[in-house]
Amino acid sequence: MNSIFALVDCNNFYASCEKLFRPDLKQKPVVVLSNNDGCVIARSKEAKILGIKMGVPIFQVRDDIIKHNVMCFSSNYALYADMSNRVMTILEEEAPRVEVYSIDEAFLDLTGVDHALDVLDFGRQVKARVDKHTGITVGIGIAPTKTLAKLANHAAKKYPATGSVVDLMDRARQRRLMALVDVGDVWGVGRRLTDKLKARGIKTALNLADADPKCIRREFSVVLERTVRELNGVSCMELEALAPTKKQILCSRSFGQRITDKFELRQAVAKYVARAGEKLRGEKRLARVIQVFIRTGVFNPNDPQYSNALSVELPYPTDDTRDLLEAADVLFSRIYRAGYRYAKAGVMLTDFFEQGAYQHDFFKNSPERSHSKALMEVLDRINHSGRGTVFFASQGITPQWLMKREHLSPAYTTRWSDLPIVY
DNA sequence: TCTGGGGTCCTAGGACCC
DNA sequence: TCTGGGGTCCTAGGACCC
Numbered sequence: 001m002n003s004i005f006a007l008v009d010c011n012n013f014y015a016s017c018e019k020l021f022r023p024d025l026k027q028k029p030v031v032v033l034s035n036n037d038g039c040v041i042a043r044s045k046e047a048k049i050l051g052i053k054m055g056v057p058i059f060q061v062r063d064d065i066i067k068h069n070v071m072c073f074s075s076n077y078a079l080y081a082d083m084s085n086r087v088m089t090i091l092e093e094e095a096p097r098v099e100v101y102s103i104d105e106a107f108l109d110l111t112g113v114d115h116a117l118d119v120l121d122f123g124r125q126v127k128a129r130v131d132k133h134t135g136i137t138v139g140i141g142i143a144p145t146k147t148l149a150k151l152a153n154h155a156a157k158k159y160p161a162t163g164s165v166v167d168l169m170d171r172a173r174q175r176r177l178m179a180l181v182d183v184g185d186v187w188g189v190g191r192r193l194t195d196k197l198k199a200r201g202i203k204t205a206l207n208l209a210d211a212d213p214k215c216i217r218r219e220f221s222v223v224l225e226r227t228v229r230e231l232n233g234v235s236c237m238e239l240e241a242l243a244p245t246k247k248q249i250l251c252s253r254s255f256g257q258r259i260t261d262k263f264e265l266r267q268a269v270a271k272y273v274a275r276a277g278e279k280l281r282g283e284k285r286l287a288r289v290i291q292v293f294i295r296t297g298v299f300n301p302n303d304p305q306y307s308n309a310l311s312v313e314l315p316y317p318t319d320d321t322r323d324l325l326e327a328a329d330v331l332f333s334r335i336y337r338a339g340y341r342y343a344k345a346g347v348m349l350t351d352f353f354e355q356g357a358y359q360h361d362f363f364k365n366s367p368e369r370s371h372s373k374a375l376m377e378v379l380d381r382i383n384h385s386g387r388g389t390v391f392f393a394s395q396g397i398t399p400q401w402l403m404k405r406e407h408l409s410p411a412y413t414t415r416w417s418d419l420p421i422v423y
Numbered sequence: 424t425c426t427g428g429g430g431t432c433c434t435a436g437g438a439c440c441c
Numbered sequence: 442t443c444t445g446g447g448g449t450c451c452t453a454g455g456a457c458c459c
Contacts, residue, residue, distance in 0.1 A: 034427035041427070057426040075427085102459045190457050221433065223457080250429055299426055346428090403427095 004110040007149040013104035014042035074405035123165040147230035150187040178206035252346025267396035277321035286317035287349035297343035
């Protein structure tokens with residue numbers, strides 16, 4: 001049976017979340033900043049019109065921000081994740097199978113759904129329900145492949161006359177749209193590929209669709225070949241309703257200010273290890289390999305640069321933060337060099353095993369620490385309860401390097417004391 | 424002065440084995 | 442003089458995504 005995919009995408013998601021709880025900002029330009037308040041990572045419609053670009057460092061647009069009275073928010077992921085869940089819950093009520101593709105996007109599988117409505121009416125109904133129940137506006141693209149659904153969604157955003165819902169099931173319509181779309185706006189075609197494709201005269205999505213898939217595979221990759229086929233209506237990417245288990249867990253942060261002190265840097269690494277361990281247990285996995293990396297800033301050419309990473313295979317797969325801390329500490333002391341201004345550090349866990357699936361070495365007697373499971377459970381439970389935090393001494397008690405979040409909005413939906421009250 | 428974080432997949436090349 | 446071929450595994454790096 002031929003597939004039908006719908007891509008639902010929240011408009012200006014982070015900026016929209018912030019605006020929901022601030023009616024006074026309704027027609028005002030709003031931007032949301034990355035960690036450390038470094039870059040612009042989301043913009044409201046009004047901010048886009050002002051020409052504030054995605055990803056620009058905030059200091060480069062400071063004049064515009066002041067001149068046009070743009071409201072800035074530090075990113076508030078607790079709020080965005082909660083709003084995302086509300087949107088996804090509604091989508092799951094509307095469609096039999098849903099793939100949550102990112103915090104603000106989902107693919108719906110409409111294949112074989114018996115619609116009294118046609119797909120366009122169905123899309124409009126979904127959009128109206130999300131709007132009514134969450135206040136978030138979405139765009140919807142409907143097409144026979146994921147790549148075309150992305151394209152339809154692109155059109156839904158770009159052309160207001162569509163009412164933000166585009167039905168791209170028809171081949172002639174697909175070709176008309178593709179002729180208008182820059183090849184760089186195709187899903188899966190990034191900046192590098194755009195340059196290479198354009199150098200070969202492939203400038204629009206339609207040019208790419210009409211290219212020979214065999215040549216594309218030879219000169220580029222199987223990934224791009226798939227894209228070509230998808231643009232021609234041949235579905236090569238399934239809907240994945242179950243989130244695949246993770247293959248790596250990464251915890252890294254840039255610091256609010258440069259670190260020169262060895263013990264402070266060590267604390268930062270310990271903190272990321274603890275966080276990574278928490279995520280690992282959340283995934284119900286054990287990790288056998290841990291990597292630590294540290295680096296100086298990359299933007300100041302006058303600063304001496306240093307960057308290094310080291311990984312180790314642990315004696316047995318573990319999810320015990322104590323094991324991870326111990327290993328990380330050894331790695332850290334081997335790569336640490338004095339005399340640099342460090343800007344970032346991180347910890348990566350890989351080589352995962354299912355809990356209980358690992359066969360221990362017969363000749364070693366029970367290598368794990370005692371009460372590991374119970375201790376980690378208590379640790380996670382306390383830290384998730386919101387009533388306090390427990391942490392390892394190596395993480396430090398009053399870190400100076402915490403990231404900057406100077407424009408953080410309240411936790412409107414996840415903390416009772418921050419609940420907005422309407423009188 | 425100030426420039427995010429967290430992922431996936433694919434490929435090429437080297438080491439090693441028979 | 443002639444100097445194999447096929448396979449696996451691992452890693453680093455490149456590309457993409459949001």
